[in-house]
Amino acid sequence: MTMKVLYGAGPDDIKTFDTARxxxxxxxxxxxxxxxxxxxxxxxxxxxxxxxxxxxxxxxFGSGEEIGTPYLLSAREMGIANLGGTGTITVDGQNFELENRDILYIGRGAQKISVASHSAETPARFYMNSVPAGADIPHRLIKRAESKPLDLGEAKRSNKRNLRMYIHPQVAPSCLLLMGITDLAEGSVWNTMPPHLHERRMEAYCYFDLAPEERVIHLMGRPDETRHLLVKDLDAVLSPAWSIHMGAGTDAYAFVWGMTGENQEYNDVAPVALSELR
Structure with a gap:
């Protein structure tokens, strides 16, 4: 197991960042x-x-040595989305089988987590979000069919998409983690359009199902001073609470969204008009 550390930056900092930074x-x-x-x-x-x-x-995995706790989830909860072939996750001896686009919620206090694929040719790809938690909530597997779908956007604006809530108070409760998957409709390219801010929550995107040669142009930054990242398949982007987040792809793609912060009110956002973007 390896763990890299990022310290983040504020909106004034990125005014001086070049692409590499x-x-x-x-x-x-x-x-x-x-x-x-x-x-x-x-x-x-x-x-x-x-x-x-x-x-x-x-x-x-499961050791908390890297973060100074007995176990990785001693004071944390976790969501794991399967973006590949069928696989199994074992949490302290309890087995969960995840097919593509299933998500497992693991509550605070789990000690030993094992992951395995059913096929070496089509391995599982497990994507994880973990955040601090102040409550003990039982583990739960959320199958794709159990998620809550929302149809958003319009074909004429190239932003028609299907959003599915998995770890969410309306589907499967957690302490502070929210997690779901969004798919763009055929012919649409824009996600989270028009953009918004949610000052009380940060968000992370993991883009997937993108062909190797294709890219998503992910826009971030303050509304009046935007920046962009060119993102490939299976890259993840951090979106601090002060930043907008939206993107356009050169071909079909999907993304996992995960959030944490002061509340779990999905609609607690501040819309940003396109005319305000610079």
Whole structure:
């Protein structure tokens, strides 16, 4: 298991960032390495991003040595989305089978977590979000069919998309973590359009199902001083509470969104008019 640390930056800082510095602070690459478990710890609301691509032999993690606690989840909760082939997650001896686009919620206090794929040819790709938690909530597997779908956007504006809530008070409760998956409709390219801010929550995106040669142009920054990142398949982007987040892809794609902060009110946002963007 490896863990990288990012310290984040404020809106005034990024005025001086070149492309390399912006990518270093807000883009998380190489989370999904075959046969490894990789984590990135960010001081942006102390979110941990993780990726694991196991083979038939399980990969095991759970130690809290890197973060100064007995176990990784001694004071944290976690959501794990499967973005690959069918796999199994074992939490302290309890087995959960995840198919593509299923999400497992793991409550505070879990000690030993193992992940394995059912097929070496089509391995599972487990994407993880973990945040501090102040309550003990039972583990729960949320199948794709159990998630809550919302149809958003319009075809004429190229932003038609299907958003599915998984870890959410209306589907599966947590302490502070929210997590779901959004798919763009055929012919649409824009996500989270028009953009917004949510000062009381940060967010992370993990883009997936993007062809190797294609890219998403992810826009971030304050509304009056935007910046952009060119993002490939299975890259993750950190979006602090002070930043907008929206993007346009050169081809079909999807993304996992995860949030944490002061509340779990999904609609607690401040819309930003396109005319305000600079």
């Amino acid at each position: 912006l990518r270093k602070e807000f883009l998380v690459e190489d989370l999904f390495r075959p046969g490894e478990v990789s984590f990135t710890y960010t001081h942006v609301d102390r979110l941990i991003l993780g990726g694991a691509v196991p083979g038939l032999t399980a990969l095991t």
